Amino acid sequence: MATFGILRRSLSTTTTRNAIKNVTVIGGGLMGSGIAQVAAQTGHNVTLVEVNADILKKAESSIANSLGRVAKKLYKDDAKAVKDSDLIVEAIVEKLEIKHKLFKSLDEAAPTKTIFASNTSSLSIGEIASVTNRKDRFGGLHFFNPVPVMKLLEVVRIPETSEETYQALMAWGKAVGKTCITCKDTPGFVVNRLLVPYIAEAIRMMERGDASARDIDIAMKLGAGYPMGPIELADYVGHDTTLSISEGWHKKFPENPLFNICESQRKLVQQGKLGVKSGEGYYKYNK
Numbered sequence: 001m002a003t004f005g006i007l008r009r010s011l012s013t014t015t016t017r018n019a020i021k022n023v024t025v026i027g028g029g030l031m032g033s034g035i036a037q038v039a040a041q042t043g044h045n046v047t048l049v050e051v052n053a054d055i056l057k058k059a060e061s062s063i064a065n066s067l068g069r070v071a072k073k074l075y076k077d078d079a080k081a082v083k084d085s086d087l088i089v090e091a092i093v094e095k096l097e098i099k100h101k102l103f104k105s106l107d108e109a110a111p112t113k114t115i116f117a118s119n120t121s122s123l124s125i126g127e128i129a130s131v132t133n134r135k136d137r138f139g140g141l142h143f144f145n146p147v148p149v150m151k152l153l154e155v156v157r158i159p160e161t162s163e164e165t166y167q168a169l170m171a172w173g174k175a176v177g178k179t180c181i182t183c184k185d186t187p188g189f190v191v192n193r194l195l196v197p198y199i200a201e202a203i204r205m206m207e208r209g210d211a212s213a214r215d216i217d218i219a220m221k222l223g224a225g226y227p228m229g230p231i232e233l234a235d236y237v238g239h240d241t242t243l244s245i246s247e248g249w250h251k252k253f254p255e256n257p258l259f260n261i262c263e264s265q266r267k268l269v270q271q272g273k274l275g276v277k278s279g280e281g282y283y284k285y286n287k
């Protein structure tokens with residue numbers, strides 16, 4: 001069985017009542033470490049499960065920087081990591097087959113009461129949940145990057161999600177300090193369904209030479225009040241992520257022109273220019 005590093009942190013500062021106390025976050029990367037942090041900050045007992053020891057260390061220090069003291073433990077199986085869990089939030093790599101493998105094993109290991117949630121950006125919650133026997137206790141919890149700062153949480157219901165599960169997810173979202181909105185399990189939910197075509201159109205505008213990247217960004221910041229322009233945001237999120245979302249949707253809905261691929265973005269990814277995280281995207285960054 002795989003060896004998982006587990007990071008535990010708990011504080012008792014919350015004043016919001018919600019039934020979920022013990023939370024397991026699976027995946028300690030960009031999103032998982034942020035989700036673990038906001039859950040710990042609001043008084044939940046948090047277990048963070050990560051397969052990569054270096055990333056676990058990084059998550060530990062980023063949470064420690066925000067919270068002070070962190071205790072780290074190692075376990076040999078994921079059954080122990082989830083045995084007391086009221087809620088499991090999955091934030092691992094955006095690949096359906098990998099999420100399926102994880103949820104199949106979690107379904108066997110976790111108690112009946114445990115609610116499962118995925119933080120997927122672009123996959124169908126129903127398709128992810130299909131390998132489990134607890135679709136009534138399954139939903140989407142879509143956080144935004146950077147998690148500690150962004151106030152929104154999209155709570156996604158599939159037709160099988162029970163009212164009790166939905167209410168528990170909404171109450172937990174509120175308890176971790178987020179404003180929750182509800183949406184159906186449609187591609188991109190609310191925010192990404194609007195953001196992805198918006199960013200793609202900004203890139204196409206630049207590709208056509210209608211305006212420069214800098215001017216498009218200035219225009220949307222000063223003319224529409226966005227904190228970042230669309231090209232800056234694409235660099236910030238990462239071109240590998242945005243391209244794989246567009247490619248997945250384009251394959252699934254080839255007739256929808258909103259999901260067409262941007263050639264300059266494909267080229268950037270081929271060149272390893274992924275945006276802020278690699279030091280260069282449409283702009284250059286000091287690493």
Ligand SMILES: CCCCCCC[C@H](O)CC(=O)SCCNC(=O)CCNC(=O)[C@H](O)C(C)(C)COP(=O)([O-])OP(=O)([O-])OC[C@H]1O[C@@H](n2cnc3c(N)ncnc32)[C@H](O)[C@@H]1OP(=O)([O-])[O-]
Pocket residue numbers: 120121122143144145146147148149150192195196199227228233234237241242245
């Ligand atoms: C692309 C479309 C495709 C979708 C792809 C999928 C994506 C996904 O599914 C959905 C998303 O997330 S979509 C993406 C959704 N995301 C967006 O759309 C983001 C849009 N951008 C923004 O909202 C702002 O530019 C930022 C908040 C990023 C930075 O704010 P700023 O004013 O420009 O710069 P500042 O003055 O430096 O920071 C201000 C405060 O924030 C604090 N802080 C910053 N980073 C932090 C971190 N990592 N941790 C903790 N804290 C962090 C900082 O300490 C400071 O706190 P203080 O207490 O005041 O000192």
Ligand SMILES: NC(=O)c1ccc[n+]([C@@H]2O[C@H](COP(=O)([O-])OP(=O)(O)OC[C@H]3O[C@@H](n4cnc5c(N)ncnc54)[C@H](O)[C@@H]3O)[C@@H](O)[C@H]2O)c1
Pocket residue numbers: 026027028029030031032049050051052055090091092093094102119120121122142143144145237241
């Ligand atoms: N990056 C974003 O802006 C963003 C925003 C919202 C949602 N999401 C979604 O959140 C999820 C994670 O994205 P991310 O950006 O944090 O990715 P990331 O690559 O930073 O983190 C994923 C982590 O999961 C770990 N992992 C992989 N398989 C695992 C397993 N079986 N058990 C435990 N850990 C495992 C990896 O080692 C990695 O550290 C994806 O589904 C993504 O679509 C991302």
